[in-house]
Amino acid sequence: LLDALSDQTALAVERVHLVEDVDRARLAAETDRLRTALLTSISHDLRTPLASILGSAGTLKDYSELLAEEDKRELASTIQEEAERLNRFIANLLDMTRLESGAVRPNLAPNDLGEIVGSALKRAGKILAQHRVEVDLAPDLPLLALDPVLFEQVLFNLLDNAAKYAPAGTVIRLQGERDGAVVTLQVLDEGPGIPAGELELVFDKFHRAEKGDQVRAGTGLGLGICRGFVEAMGGAITAGNRADRSGAVFTIRLPVPAGTIP
Numbered sequence: 001l002l003d004a005l006s007d008q009t010a011l012a013v014e015r016v017h018l019v020e021d022v023d024r025a026r027l028a029a030e031t032d033r034l035r036t037a038l039l040t041s042i043s044h045d046l047r048t049p050l051a052s053i054l055g056s057a058g059t060l061k062d063y064s065e066l067l068a069e070e071d072k073r074e075l076a077s078t079i080q081e082e083a084e085r086l087n088r089f090i091a092n093l094l095d096m097t098r099l100e101s102g103a104v105r106p107n108l109a110p111n112d113l114g115e116i117v118g119s120a121l122k123r124a125g126k127i128l129a130q131h132r133v134e135v136d137l138a139p140d141l142p143l144l145a146l147d148p149v150l151f152e153q154v155l156f157n158l159l160d161n162a163a164k165y166a167p168a169g170t171v172i173r174l175q176g177e178r179d180g181a182v183v184t185l186q187v188l189d190e191g192p193g194i195p196a197g198e199l200e201l202v203f204d205k206f207h208r209a210e211k212g213d214q215v216r217a218g219t220g221l222g223l224g225i226c227r228g229f230v231e232a233m234g235g236a237i238t239a240g241n242r243a244d245r246s247g248a249v250f251t252i253r254l255p256v257p258a259g260t261i262p
């Protein structure tokens with residue numbers, strides 16, 4: 001009986017090993033596929049602006065005598081805009097790498113939300129030029145334990161998206177209030193909103209919602225960085241759609257530090 005049992009055990013162990021080998025092979029293939037997809041996506045995001053820069057620079061150089069001043073300025077603007085886009089993409093890639101390797105260590109100190117909102121708005125000034133921005137922060141918000149550099153980046157990414165996805169001339173609203181031990185900050189826009197099935201996915205690395213958004217300049221990294229940074233500061237961020245009209249709403253919840261007067 002013992003012999004039979006040990007034979008059976010040996011067989012079972014062999015089977016487990018076989019299954020493990022198959023699983024491992026499958027995992028390796030999936031990792032390979034993801035790595036290739038990632039490289040393809042990154043190469044595309046680097047090449048598109050580069051092609052535009054090279055094209056504009058070439059035209060400027062080769063046809064300089066034939067071009068009107070206005071055309072030259074336009075080509076120079078294209079070069080500048082596309083270089084800025086490359087710059088943002090590389091900064092995003094670095095932020096994402098820092099997050100994934102655990103190198104983001106927030107410098108938490110009591111900060112005034114209004115001040116960080118102010119500096120994010122200032123930095124996004126040019127991007128928001130086509131929109132109307134309304135800020136409505138409750139007057140008695142407590143100081144929050146935030147890293148101002150990281151939090152400004154979060155707000156900048158959300159404002160950048162709102163400006164990118166909501167039509168020019170519409171209102172982008174920033175709303176902050178306290179509810180007991182939590183401060184809620186929302187960014188609301190009047191764009192198309194986000195398909196219900198994508199609300200969680202939009203925070204995934206390189207995920208870009210369907211609906212023709214592919215034509216908009218973007219990297220699919222901004223919201224992943226937002227979530228990483230907010231969570232590193234002890235908060236949470238979710239995406240939703242407005243109930244009152246079409247538009248996306250991003251909600252950040254931040255804990256009120258213990259000992260703060262209620």
Ligand code: ADP
Binds near residue numbers: 162165166189
């Ligand atoms: P990017 O904007 O560079 O593509 P993000 O990570 O910032 O990357 O956003 C991921 C996706 O979420 C976008 O491609 C877009 O489909 C969707 N999205 C983000 N913000 C908004 C918004 N305010 N309105 C509608 N869709 C949005």
